[in-house]
Amino acid sequence: MRLANRIVVPAMVTRLAGEDGRVTDELRARYLRFAKGRPGLIVIEAMSVHGGKSGPLLRLSADEFIADQADLVQRMKDLAPELKVVPQIIHFLKIARSGWRQKPADLSHADIRAIVAQYGAAAERARRCGYDGVELHMAHAYTVSSFLSRLNQRPDEYGRSLENRMRLMTEILVEVRARAGADFPVGVRYDGEECIKNGYTLQDSRLIAVRIAQLGAAWISISAGGKFEDAVAKPGVPIYPYTGYSGDRCMPPASYPDGANLYLAEGIKAHLVAEGWTTPVVATGKIRTPELAESVLQSGQADLVGMARAMLADPDWAVKVASGRADHLVRCVYGNVCKNLDENFRKVVCYLWPKGALNAPESSDAAPPSWKHDGVLHGRESAGRIHLTWDEATDAEGVYGYEIYRADGGAEFDHVTSVKGTSFVDKGVVGGVAYRYFVRAYDYAGNRSARSSELGIVLAPFSAASLPRTEGA
């Protein structure tokens, strides 16, 4: 499989499929929107190999699902001929509102044989749909990941030792390659680290990567966490595996630094290279800037860069960066509104999009927004935070939002976050450091207004004198 570029849209749940597992108009529109942005590879959201009921989730569990998806692939290719498209296929264990959930040890050998066969049959169908390959979902809280888990203490040949924990994964990969054909590219997405107590870490995930490479996978995509074990239970609702710490690690929110999970892809890639394998590795997890993406590739930390939330915020990421218009990117703020919508069984959209929109807006408008008055930025300190307000901007097609930029001390300006309104409270500041701010408005096409006025502000610096007097002990 030859990609036009090294940007990957990883599988992202949309909740736009039909309850019957079919492609809907809304789902089709979402993927055509991604296709227009010309990434190298789009992984269509996880679809079940076994057809278990699970709300609006795509299925590839029977031949009846082929026609719809063949049509979707064809339309995406018509729009972007160089684009490669693969589905992610998944098997998941049963969960109940009572809190009960099925575990690896509950499966009989016949159950396991059926799962292996279902993966194989779904991969074969993926090929018949016209997909360029298939990605096997072996990450997070689902079946294969639960077998890979260091917590899998199944007493038979599918549990305890690493080799046994990898057996289901191995059997599936072998079956998929046999059924879909050795020339059909098969990728695997799995956790570089479970991020739970007694879970596996890079020590094991490096070895799992070797096995995946041994079995001839075409790519290895690294995720993290997203497990049931530390999920926060809500009474009466099936447990959702992204609500605990491992859920944060899976989709690092704004409180995490960029590239928070990069060390995982890096450690796995380095081990593969040391063992003589060239299988390409996809890094994901809060990668958003072209600078970071480029550095990941140049330094050899990974071979491909996956961006889920950044692509949801701006599906044109790849085409804008490739055409020298990185300054027109709509930047994800990692507020995880998308994650929360999924968690609450609602259609997944981006907080930054205009109200009611099911996709990122498209516009060829070239005129940037302008400030209604003179773009003055005001600020004040209160309770250790900096409160900013600014003038409204105006634009022919509509103002999309405002970007807040901050320079700490003598450093360069950096994008802090984006908001829709004309005020922002910055909680990530320390007294004694000189901060400078400016704000820019941007429109649907990503055109930026002139900078607002620049504001310098120093929170009360701490010194012995400024502190309340303490009595001696």
Add this chain to the structure above:
Amino acid sequence: MRLANRIVVPAMVTRLAGEDGRVTDELRARYLRFAKGRPGLIVIEAMSVHGGKSGPLLRLSADEFIADQADLVQRMKDLAPELKVVPQIIHFLKIARSGWRQKPADLSHADIRAIVAQYGAAAERARRCGYDGVELHMAHAYTVSSFLSRLNQRPDEYGRSLENRMRLMTEILVEVRARAGADFPVGVRYDGEECIKNGYTLQDSRLIAVRIAQLGAAWISISAGGKFEDAVAKPGVPIYPYTGYSGDRCMPPASYPDGANLYLAEGIKAHLVAEGWTTPVVATGKIRTPELAESVLQSGQADLVGMARAMLADPDWAVKVASGRADHLVRCVYGNVCKNLDENFRKVVCYLWPKGALNAPESSDAAPPSWKHDGVLHGRESAGRIHLTWDEATDAEGVYGYEIYRADGGAEFDHVTSVKGTSFVDKGVVGGVAYRYFVRAYDYAGNRSARSSELGIVLAPFSAASLPRTEGA
């Protein structure tokens, strides 16, 4: 403060102090043993500033504790004149067997004033003891860390914003420097990342480091996790903050790669440098080999290397490495027996030490152990694991244990772990990779026997043919 080398023994609980907070013979012996190993800096285990009852925990909460500790410092210096010694001082909130625990929001302003004053008074006492400085414990599940936490939503000026969350830490640092004198070196140990859901990450810890530097700290020591929020409750026992995922991150067990938390010290150091601060940073967390320690220093990831468990296993780490006898190191296996002993309110010793020993053995024996027979290593595969057995070794002073070395594929031999007996089951192996093993016996002085015979073994490689046949779906 000028150190003889960049090796730090971080504060480690021993449970060897008296219930009355006094220095016991056993505790004194432990620290004299550390002193003999000639690290640059020893941080004596956390001692309370407030004298709350908490089992065998040292105290510096009143003048009556000065004499004992002055004597301890003097003895350590007599033994190792270049050594620097500081105490770590701690305040902790109340916990009850019922599961209740005091939280930041429960403290009145008078309580907070008292804590600040207690820290100041304890630091002044540290100076009177003859310590070279003092380290403030602001990590893990304790009072200041709980204020620093992103979960601290106290509604007044001590909660919510980062500046407010840092207020208690700031007041304590100012008070300590005022009371102990500006020329008395004060270090701070805190979490680079909380490692809990909604906890802070490098984004905040970089800024906390700036505040610590602003206040003139002499060093910044980086830990991680160790929080109450994800601790595993045991009925009828006060909750122990190292039992959850964040506890693993605090003291990474064998399942973690070496240097698992290095990225934290590295990120903090880089931010300090960018902001113009030269405050030295101590990195900790499963650093055990001289190669890794040297690389941390050479690459500028940190200025000092802290090793707790590695020093417990071999207090002579620094002196052996400095004298070119790194091949005599007794290597920690990160089985966390020491951690479990603390968790179960028992005296903390190392699993590797001879049965009943309260300290690592000392020996000037120069004769290495020898194999009783011809040192043959046997191995077989079972259930995806490699089972090794070997001949017994013999030594004039006693065999301490056996080291297992493994080479994966074409790579170099690496120390896997050490055991006391003559067998080992390796679970961290994958089929299809060629492994080679050898074993060495070592004695109390760290002399190694000749290598056992070398054993090559390949777990059944996975191929389609070797797998059970799957029926079509």
